[in-house]
Amino acid sequence: MIVVTGATGALGRLVLAGLARAGVPAADTVALVRDAAKGADLGVPLRVGSYDDPASLRGAFDGADKVLFVSGSEVGKRVDQHRAVVDAAKAAGVPHLAYTSVLHADSSPLALAAEHKATEELIRAAGIPFTFLRNSWYTEMYAGTFQQAVANGAFIGSAGEGRLASAARADYAEAAVAVLTGTGHENKIYELAGDVAWSYPNLAAALSQVSGKDIQYRNLSSAEHLAALTDAGLPPHLVDLLVEVDGQLAGGALVDGSGDLSRLIGHPTTTLATSIAAVLGG
Template sequence: MKIAVTGASGKLGRLVIEELKERTSAENIVALVRNPQKVADLGVEAREFDYDQAAQQSTTLKGVDKLLLISGNEIGKRLPQHINVIEAAKNAGIKTIVYTSLLKADSSTLGLAGEHIGTEEVLKKSGIPHVILRNGWYTENYTESLQAVIGLGTLYGSSGDGKISSATRGDYAAAAATVLTSEGQEGKVYELAGDEAFTMSDYAAEISRQTGKDIPYVNLPESDYAQALIKSGLPEGLAQFLASSHVSTEKGDLFDDGHQLSKLIGRPSTSLSEAISAALA
């Protein structure tokens, strides 16, 4: 049973492959990546694979039984890229596709939702048995900028009191590896989110507790928050996207209390306090 993972050199892809190696032989795993040299350290077969190169993909996917399609990272280009991969998978005779979608994609107001729903529709029409992993927000979306927040002494955002049920990339990687290495998953749609929900005020309070510094949360109007991000050096498009995602948080798009993630991986999801502690270390 050959299992291939797209985007294998990315942060999530690498973690999925490490999780797969704990569940199956490395000989059964294929890393799909633009530059195979980038994943030489993973100790699995690596094949050159580009989301944009449709002609190359069918050949590259030959002999693969299950494919994890990790959504591309180029917002606005992802749907055509995913269509390329799904068509190539069909031509290569892949038996199952597992796709990383977005939490509550069919009702979410996040700007990312459209491309994910579009991909889910293409998968349904493809006739290929598939599993949808609707991943919630990564806790790392917050903790990767932790040092900047500490430096400022204030956490800014536009999330109000919106609850966030985030989990770490490691948690989502464990879920993907579990699905890829177990039978009877086809046709399932998983809404995956962390066990513990928190607000941005809760996040600021936990940073304060662990650092011993008083770091308050200041809620800004969306436009003001976007401008603050631009002034901090972010490109305008990214700043607008991040600000709008904060507003979606207030609308409840990042909250879910179904606990499907922890049930799937057989352990609690990583807590906010653990994630902050790891980031500070």
């Protein structure tokens, strides 16, 4: 039996669909959800549990052969939340736990990597056989930028020529399915990133090509970028994250040349232009 946590989220839904395509019977898949009503359309058995409520996770992983542990989304709360999941998995004797971490979690300069590093340490300390799926950025995280840039003819940032190797969310879901349905992945770390790293000037060119409009990238200083995002009304924690990430791109914080992702999924990762077309055409 395979248990998928965070199953009503975008990644979880893609993983469940991928497991079905891979021939895993619905009866052999369990979706762990916080709200049963939101998981009613998943087509697999449900278990209800919340990362915020350790008691609710008791028994959540009973009988599991493999668990996909999708990291929580609440930055600043994840270590305690994730500890509850790891404790429950250990108590259930889970023989294989795959965790969605972040690229280069143990050495990344990104502030958000700290919680992932701590979670990896919790999993190791628990003695659970693991796979760390260290994901780079999802290209879809820039969907708002794509749409705004086409509407306005430009977008801003403070990354200069810094590059990132993103991939489509579907690529990362496919990698998770490969681990959950394959063998020999125990105690392995996969650095998962797109095959081709791109810069914001590259993004402007790709947006121009796909949309047929002239899209420009305006590079700002970090201070100017922070002020512009603040003036746009973005929440302070998101402003800080976006500016920090742009500042780290020049150092390669979101680039990896291992090829782990394309090897796991058996084909090249989704191109930037393809992801842009999917967003703009939706």
